[in-house]
Amino acid sequence: MRSIVTGGAGFLGSHLCDLLLEKGHEVICIDNLLTGNQRNLEHISSDQFTYIKHDVTKPIYFGDKIHYIFHLASPASPIDYLELPIQTLKVGALGTYNMLGLAKQQNARFLLASTSEVYGDPLVNPQSETYWGNVNPIGPRGVYDEAKRYAEAITMAYHRYHGVDTRIVRIFNTYGPRMRANDGRVVPNFISQALNGRDITVYGDGSQTRSFCYVSDLIDGIYRLIMSDCTDPVNIGNPAEMSVLDFAKVIIEITGSKSKIIHEDLPVDDPKVRRPDISKAKELLGWEPKVELKEGLRQTIEYFMQ
Ligand code: NAD
Ligand code: UDP
Numbered sequence: 107m108r109s110i111v112t113g114g115a116g117f118l119g120s121h122l123c124d125l126l127l128e129k130g131h132e133v134i135c136i137d138n139l140l141t142g143n144q145r146n147l148e149h150i151s152s153d154q155f156t157y158i159k160h161d162v163t164k165p166i167y168f169g170d171k172i173h174y175i176f177h178l179a180s181p182a183s184p185i186d187y188l189e190l191p192i193q194t195l196k197v198g199a200l201g202t203y204n205m206l207g208l209a210k211q212q213n214a215r216f217l218l219a220s221t222s223e224v225y226g227d228p229l230v231n232p233q234s235e236t237y238w239g240n241v242n243p244i245g246p247r248g249v250y251d252e253a254k255r256y257a258e259a260i261t262m263a264y265h266r267y268h269g270v271d272t273r274i275v276r277i278f279n280t281y282g283p284r285m286r287a288n289d290g291r292v293v294p295n296f297i298s299q300a301l302n303g304r305d306i307t308v309y310g311d312g313s314q315t316r317s318f319c320y321v322s323d324l325i326d327g328i329y330r331l332i333m334s335d336c337t338d339p340v341n342i343g344n345p346a347e348m349s350v351l352d353f354a355k356v357i358i359e360i361t362g363s364k365s366k367i368i369h370e371d372l373p374v375d376d377p378k379v380r381r382p383d384i385s386k387a388k389e390l391l392g393w394e395p396k397v398e399l400k401e402g403l404r405q406t407i408e409y410f411m412q
Contacts, residue, residue, distance in 0.1 A: 185290025198253025278343025282321030310372030312351025
């Protein structure tokens with residue numbers, strides 16, 4: 107089996123490359139290093155692995171047969187996509203279009219890494235796949251949310267019109283080793299602040315909620331989804347919901363840090379709640395998360411300490 111992973115030098119993509127190699131796939135990682143880093147791939151010594159530096163908003167062709175395409179390339183942290191709005195829109199639109207074209211030409215199975223952000227600032231909680239979302243298309247986060255909503259739409263169009271064998275995973279907040287310490291997301295921010303004795307920056311009053319999934323659980327869910335016959339979107343995430351303020355307290359407790367919690371402005375359009383309904387993943391993929399928050403955080407903290 108030959109698989110392509112776009113965004114394979116990023117946080118999730120590099121873990122997916124590891125799992126695919128473990129499962130015996132030949133893996134081609136395509137990444138332009140916009141937000142990723144080749145250090146995430148340094149540990150791979152397999153001759154079944156190839157890295158190609160390429161921007162997927164430009165077409166790419168392969169002579170050899172490709173069986174699976176995992177399209178993960180996209181800035182993913184709010185700080186990244188606010189700094190890279192055009193690149194974010196382009197990779198969601200042109201990048202997805204190019205990878206679907208490749209899947210069609212290769213008769214390969216295609217998986218889109220979508221996001222819980224397609225639900226925007228949700229008016230229902232938890233969010234199931236049948237919810238259509240509440241997105242501000244012209245707000246600062248719109249570049250990411252709408253790029254992913256477009257990516258889902260073009261994926262379903264290639265599926266319905268061209269018969270491409272597609273999968274869509276809606277990923278909820280995932281954390282773990284190889285997140286960039288400065289990527290601005292709440293997990294690396296709080297951990298590096300706590301480890302360095304700096305103030306922990308809770309945005310707003312911290313009552314907004316998130317549900318954190320450990321990376322190994324997420325990657326297992328992605329693998330089960332591509333191997334399933336489920337062509338409709340599936341939520342993968344951990345339903346254990348907590349407020350951001352409580353999350354800051356957990357980080358202080360686990361690191362034993364003396365950091366104080368301070369409050370900063372809440373970013374525009376920051377979702378007030380987020381929690382996946384994972385009934386579909388349970389039923390169709392036999393998947394549910396296994397790693398408890400504190401265990402996952404210990405592994406992540408160890409990575410950040412190194
Ligand atoms: P990341 O920033 O670590 O990885 C993204 C990778 O894509 C990077 O290596 C980057 O260099 C690459 N990339 C970006 N634009 C590219 C382009 N035009 N051509 C080639 N490569 C390009 O982010 P991540 O957290 O690993 O996210 C991976 C995917 O999962 C993204 O599509 C993201 O939207 C999705 N996702 C992640 C989360 C999460 O919690 N981590 C949640 C929801 C969705
Ligand atoms: N957040 C915070 N302090 C930080 C970074 C983030 O309070 O230093 C909050 C952010 O406002 C949001 C939540 O933590 O409510 C999760 O933010 P993140 O950027 O990780 O991802 P999001 O779920 O918003 O895409």
